[in-house]
Amino acid sequence: MSYPFLKGHGTENDFVVLPDPDGTVHGDLSAERVRALCDRRAGIGGDGVLRAVRRDGGWFMDYRNADGSVSEMCGNGVRVFARYLHERQGEPFPMEIRTRAGVKVLDAAGEAYTADMGEPEVLGETSVSVPNHTWSALHVSMGNPHAVAFVDDLADAGLLLDAPTHDEAVYPDGVNVEFVVRRGEHHVAMRVHERGSGETRSCGTGACAVAVAAALADGAARGTAYRVDVPGGTLHVTWTDDDRVLMTGPAELVAEGLTDL
Numbered sequence: 001m002s003y004p005f006l007k008g009h010g011t012e013n014d015f016v017v018l019p020d021p022d023g024t025v026h027g028d029l030s031a032e033r034v035r036a037l038c039d040r041r042a043g044i045g046g047d048g049v050l051r052a053v054r055r056d057g058g059w060f061m062d063y064r065n066a067d068g069s070v071s072e073m074c075g076n077g078v079r080v081f082a083r084y085l086h087e088r089q090g091e092p093f094p095m096e097i098r099t100r101a102g103v104k105v106l107d108a109a110g111e112a113y114t115a116d117m118g119e120p121e122v123l124g125e126t127s128v129s130v131p132n133h134t135w136s137a138l139h140v141s142m143g144n145p146h147a148v149a150f151v152d153d154l155a156d157a158g159l160l161l162d163a164p165t166h167d168e169a170v171y172p173d174g175v176n177v178e179f180v181v182r183r184g185e186h187h188v189a190m191r192v193h194e195r196g197s198g199e200t201r202s203c204g205t206g207a208c209a210v211a212v213a214a215a216l217a218d219g220a221a222r223g224t225a226y227r228v229d230v231p232g233g234t235l236h237v238t239w240t241d242d243d244r245v246l247m248t249g250p251a252e253l254v255a256e257g258l259t260d261l
């Protein structure tokens with residue numbers, strides 16, 4: 001049996017998109033199949049899978065990490081998903097996309113896609129460690145969990161082949177860890193180790209968590225725009241007066257075809 005798929009990325013955080021409008025093509029997408037699809041040697045390759053399902057009169061983004069685990073939300077993924085819905089399903093902008101972290105509103109202006117990522121939750125101080133380094137970190141939820149650590153040098157995070165050590169009581173289901181340095185006023189750069197995917201070239205929810213942590217540390221007025229550089233590009237994030245986080249960045253669809261996986 002062959003299934004249609006597309007391949008896309010946002011700032012090089014890459015995804016396999018699986019159209020499944022009536023939810024019957026992929027049924028209960030197993031973790032094993034997600035791992036096979038995301039395998040960079042034997043599969044299509046990706047940091048995760050975006051399954052597109054029609055639900056309650058709209059579209060639901062069923063997001064899975066490369067290891068097959070489920071996450072509540074994916075910020076780069078939701079922009080790619082919006083571009084897919086616009087170009088292949090005829091959905092106009094602005095559009096609403098259902099996720100496990102609630103409904104997100106997506107808009108586009110040329111090549112810039114903006115997601116209203118909703119309200120962040122700032123949940124206090126924690127800590128993260130890699131071999132030879134421990135940092136205090138801010139626990140921020142963007143619907144999914146993040147630990148944001150400001151570091152002296154992004155290289156201090158090391159190879160990030162393993163997940164950074166974190167407080168299991170704070171993050172019983174694991175955590176996405178962002179390492180951040182300052183590049184200028186309202187300008188930061190980050191690396192990320194994603195729960196379920198390892199180190200990736202970008203993380204949209206991570207960039208939002210980082211901008212929130214930076215704005216708090218800076219005492220910046222709400223509405224201040226932050227530039228967040230990631231290894232795969234740049235995202236722009238604003239925490240607004242009405243407590244919403246707006247994230248703008250690119251969304252690319254680069255291939256489509258049929259897969260037997």
Ligand SMILES: N[C@@H](CCC[C@H](N)C(=O)O)C(=O)O
Binds near residue numbers: 075197
């Ligand atoms: N890359 C994503 C986040 C994907 C989910 C994350 N790994 C988790 O398990 O929460 C993004 O762009 O936000």
